[in-house]
Amino acid sequence: MRVDVILSPEEVVHHDLAGRVGVVIDVFRFTTTVLAALEAGIERFYPVGEVEEAWRLKASHPKLLLAGERNALKIPGFDFGNSPLEHHGRRYQGGELVFTTTNGTRAVRAAREAALVVLACLRSAPAAAAYLADLGQDVVLIPAGLEGRFSLEDTWCAGLIASLLPGAEYGDGAKAALALWAHLPREDLAQSAHGRRLQALGFSADLSYCLECGVSTGVVLWDPETGWGALGEEG
Amino acid sequence: MRVDVILSPEEVVHHDLAGRVGVVIDVFRFTTTVLAALEAGIERFYPVGEVEEAWRLKASHPKLLLAGERNALKIPGFDFGNSPLEHHGRRYQGGELVFTTTNGTRAVRAAREAALVVLACLRSAPAAAAYLADLGQDVVLIPAGLEGRFSLEDTWCAGLIASLLPGAEYGDGAKAALALWAHLPREDLAQSAHGRRLQALGFSADLSYCLECGVSTGVVLWDPETGWGALGEEG
Numbered sequence: 001m002r003v004d005v006i007l008s009p010e011e012v013v014h015h016d017l018a019g020r021v022g023v024v025i026d027v028f029r030f031t032t033t034v035l036a037a038l039e040a041g042i043e044r045f046y047p048v049g050e051v052e053e054a055w056r057l058k059a060s061h062p063k064l065l066l067a068g069e070r071n072a073l074k075i076p077g078f079d080f081g082n083s084p085l086e087h088h089g090r091r092y093q094g095g096e097l098v099f100t101t102t103n104g105t106r107a108v109r110a111a112r113e114a115a116l117v118v119l120a121c122l123r124s125a126p127a128a129a130a131y132l133a134d135l136g137q138d139v140v141l142i143p144a145g146l147e148g149r150f151s152l153e154d155t156w157c158a159g160l161i162a163s164l165l166p167g168a169e170y171g172d173g174a175k176a177a178l179a180l181w182a183h184l185p186r187e188d189l190a191q192s193a194h195g196r197r198l199q200a201l202g203f204s205a206d207l208s209y210c211l212e213c214g215v216s217t218g219v220v221l222w223d224p225e226t227g228w229g230a231l232g233e234e235g
Numbered sequence: 236m237r238v239d240v241i242l243s244p245e246e247v248v249h250h251d252l253a254g255r256v257g258v259v260i261d262v263f264r265f266t267t268t269v270l271a272a273l274e275a276g277i278e279r280f281y282p283v284g285e286v287e288e289a290w291r292l293k294a295s296h297p298k299l300l301l302a303g304e305r306n307a308l309k310i311p312g313f314d315f316g317n318s319p320l321e322h323h324g325r326r327y328q329g330g331e332l333v334f335t336t337t338n339g340t341r342a343v344r345a346a347r348e349a350a351l352v353v354l355a356c357l358r359s360a361p362a363a364a365a366y367l368a369d370l371g372q373d374v375v376l377i378p379a380g381l382e383g384r385f386s387l388e389d390t391w392c393a394g395l396i397a398s399l400l401p402g403a404e405y406g407d408g409a410k411a412a413l414a415l416w417a418h419l420p421r422e423d424l425a426q427s428a429h430g431r432r433l434q435a436l437g438f439s440a441d442l443s444y445c446l447e448c449g450v451s452t453g454v455v456l457w458d459p460e461t462g463w464g465a466l467g468e469e470g
Contacts (some may be wrong), residue, residue, distance in 0.1 A: 007385045008243030014383040148249040150242045152407040171466075172387040172428050176242075179418035180411045193407050 002138040004171030005158045009103070009145035018077045020116030022138050022221075023128065025121065026144035027153040028194045029082050029203075030104025032121040032210045034097075035218050036084035036231070037067070038168065041092035043220065044230040047105035047222070051075055054098045059193065061096075067098035072201050075100070083206050103151075107144035112224040119220040122157050122186075126214040129164035131232065139165070141177070152192035153211075156181050160213075186211060237373040239406030240393045244338070244380035247345045256372050257349030258363065258396065259457075260356065261379035262388040263429045264317050264438075265339025267356040267445045269464070270453050271319035272302070276327035279465040282457070286310055289333045304337035307404040307436050318441050333418070338386075342379035347459040350377065354455040354464065357392050357421075364399030366467065374400070376412070387418075387427035388446075391416050395448070408469035421446060 013154035074081030143154030159181025224228035302315035309316030378389030392418025459465035
């Protein structure tokens with residue numbers, strides 16, 4: 001089992017994902033929020049890159065719910081923003097989310113060449129690692145980053161997941177992510193560039209929620225063929 | 236003094252280098268080889284991205300010497316390849332090199348928006364750090380990478396240089412590079428993707444030379460305005 005980490009979202013084009021499992025990580029906040037929404041009862045989600053695409057889908061399927069952010073803020077007219085606390089503790093009777101965010105949904109789309117895509121976050125990192133270990137296929141961890149740049153918290157989470165796949169053959173990116181995870185205390189992630197930006201916008205409660213580690217058993221899967229994602233059967 | 240590291244060469248476009256000192260690092264082997272050539276008496280060098288450009292310059296300035304590689308091998312008809320051992324121990328009476336390599340010369344060109352560009356390698360890392368500390372300006376370290384992908388050895392070297400600039404304010408990329416440097420033994424760099432590729436091609440002696448740390452006092456500078464580089468006065 002080979003495990004690699006693509007440290008920068010711009011690099012995905014230089015890596016061959018075919019036949020491997022892609023794991024997209026957007027701790028602040030997309031993959032955390034999707035997990036919260038699914039655990040609250042949303043049935044499935046459809047990530048899109050652009051706001052216009054979300055509106056187009058809504059026009060032809062009016063029951064769809066729209067979620068997402070631009071500049072971290074809820075998009076006007078959408079049902080939800082990109083905060084996990086909008087969903088945590090609620091209880092939906094199904095529902096389908098169309099989701100568009102600055103970094104996360106684009107990273108999911110960029111991983112479409114993978115055989116299967118897992119969406120992971122700190123809350124689900126051990127559950128995602130157990131799922132990957134069971135699969136036994138080669139894994140490419142893809143930190144979603146921040147507007148095309150490296151993300152400290154996403155890469156730290158990738159290092160954590162890599163550390164939970166012992167015996168794997170680690171690529172250079174995985175070695176760097178493992179070093180970051182081993183070296184930097186989790187609390188320091190709140191002071192990342194993205195963390196500081198969200199705090200300045202008043203999302204400190206979101207940050208605390210996103211930084212909780214291993215509290216969920218949910219594994220979020222996305223199917224590149226249909227474009228839809230949902231909780232895996234284990235979730 | 237702010238210190239950042241751009242972990243992936245594709246990311247340079249997302250960072251503002253204006254008014255900052257760019258430090259390009261290509262341990263295997265461009266920045267190591269340029270240092271060796273200048274220490275052996277070459278007066279200055281001119282990095283270009285493409286082989287055709289090197290030939291064009293040679294046509295109008297026949298005295299220019301051509302150096303560089305494609306797929307790690309010397310380009311047919313060129314005076315030099317990209318091996319530091321071609322120069323180490325020799326004694327030139329001046330000379331001007333036009334240099335084109337797969338990763339390093341492109342990274343130098345990509346750093347052209349910086350106020351000044353330093354070329355660093357493991358052999359000169361402490362000298363480069365001392366030079367940067369004296370300057371006192373904000374620093375962006377740019378590991379050249381490997382065909383658009385993250386490079387373990389270049390990022391490790393960036394972490395080493397960052398560690399020698401204590402008291403600096405470290406960006407997220409610098410924190411990751413520092414963790415890698417602190418966590419991974421230098422000997423392990425020979426087993427990076429690039430290191431293994433060069434060993435397979437018979438360049439093990441080059442690798443040993445490139446992995447020697449802090450044995451040179453030479454600081455290589457490149458002027459984005461003229462396109463020429465040379466040893467700094469300290470060198």
